[in-house]
Amino acid sequence: MQTPDRSHLLRELKNHLLFLKDAGYSEIPCESELFAHPVSTSPVKIMEARKKSSLSQVQEELGDCTRCKLSQGRKTIVFGSGNPKADLVFVGEGPGADEDEQGLPFVGRAGKKLTEIIEKGMNLNREKDTYICNIVKCRPPGNRDPEKEEIEACNPFLVQQLKAIQPKVVVALGKPAASTLLGRNVAITKERGTWHDYEGFKLMLTFHPAYLLRAYTIENRKAVHSDMKMVLEALGR
Ligand code: URA
Numbered sequence: 001m002q003t004p005d006r007s008h009l010l011r012e013l014k015n016h017l018l019f020l021k022d023a024g025y026s027e028i029p030c031e032s033e034l035f036a037h038p039v040s041t042s043p044v045k046i047m048e049a050r051k052k053s054s055l056s057q058v059q060e061e062l063g064d065c066t067r068c069k070l071s072q073g074r075k076t077i078v079f080g081s082g083n084p085k086a087d088l089v090f091v092g093e094g095p096g097a098d099e100d101e102q103g104l105p106f107v108g109r110a111g112k113k114l115t116e117i118i119e120k121g122m123n124l125n126r127e128k129d130t131y132i133c134n135i136v137k138c139r140p141p142g143n144r145d146p147e148k149e150e151i152e153a154c155n156p157f158l159v160q161q162l163k164a165i166q167p168k169v170v171v172a173l174g175k176p177a178a179s180t181l182l183g184r185n186v187a188i189t190k191e192r193g194t195w196h197d198y199e200g201f202k203l204m205l206t207f208h209p210a211y212l213l214r215a216y217t218i219e220n221r222k223a224v225h226s227d228m229k230m231v232l233e234a235l236g237r
Contacts, residue, residue: 055084058160062137068153070138070146076103080133080161082126087168087235090114091158092134093176093208094146100139105132106209113209114173122228124237131165133158135180151180162201169234170201171227174208193227195234204231 059079065071078095081104090106098108106114118126126132136146136154146154158180162170172178178186181198188205196203206227212220 055080055161055164058157058164061160062157065137068138068150070136070140070150073141074138075100077137078103078105078134078139079137080131081105082131083128084131084165086129086131086165088124088130088231089162089165089167089170090118090130090132090173091170091177091181092132092173094134094136095139096143097139105134109213110208110210113213117209117224117228121225122232131167133161135177145176151176155180159199162199167201169231170198170203171231172203172205174211177208178205192223193230195230202234204234 062077062079065077074095076095078099082089092106092110092114095105096108096110098111099105105111114132115126118124118130124130135158136150137157138150140146140150170181172181175186175188178188178191181203182196186205188207192205192207194205196205204227206224207220212224
């Protein structure tokens with residue numbers, strides 16, 4: 001058998017590191033939990049694995065997650081819901097009490113507002129036309145903001161979820177989701193209504209529906225309406 005030369009090995013290594021980066025890793029895992037591949041795996045095999053990663057595989061990898069302390073207080077992991085092939089994905093902050101109870105995202109008061117925005121405002125069907133998930137999949141106690149380590153522990157799964165769905169547009173709902181997706185502190189009042197790039201997907205920032213409920217002004221409602229109009233245009237609808 002021919003021994004691979006140094007440049008071949010370096011190419012293989014580079015491909016493997018790019019694969020891990022795509023899978024959401026920011027450092028080299030000792031024991032790869034997501035889509036483990038030995039360094040010797042050929043780029044062809046890696047590409048095959050990449051094609052196969054479906055939403056249910058990502059959920060399987062998440063398992064009965066205990067990667068952060070949110071697992072200690074949760075009742076249910078709220079992975080996401082909707083059409084796994086949707087062109088439009090909404091990303092919220094984290095499950096609240098109702099979501100924790102039912103295991104589904106956005107089913108409480110804020111969820112009803114989001115459904116209204118999707119169905120009445122955009123004339124879309126929530127289940128058929130969208131997929132909805134959060135930056136953290138377990139309820140932060142007392143509905144506090146999720147912490148940095150909690151967001152970081154969940155982030156590879158969010159990245160993989162979006163890559164499995166391949167939406168045309170991602171909408172970040174509120175500051176924590178926008179800041180997480182863009183990796184910087186986002187001033188949502190200033191930056192809502194603007195387009196960004198997230199891992200190659202078109203990303204729109206808008207207000208969180210819970211904020212709309214708290215500050216139910218004509219100005220805020222018009223703002224969300226105008227943001228969703230831009231989203232519909234980008235979707236070609
Ligand atoms: N708020 C969120 O950000 N996500 C939910 O799932 C529910 C409320």
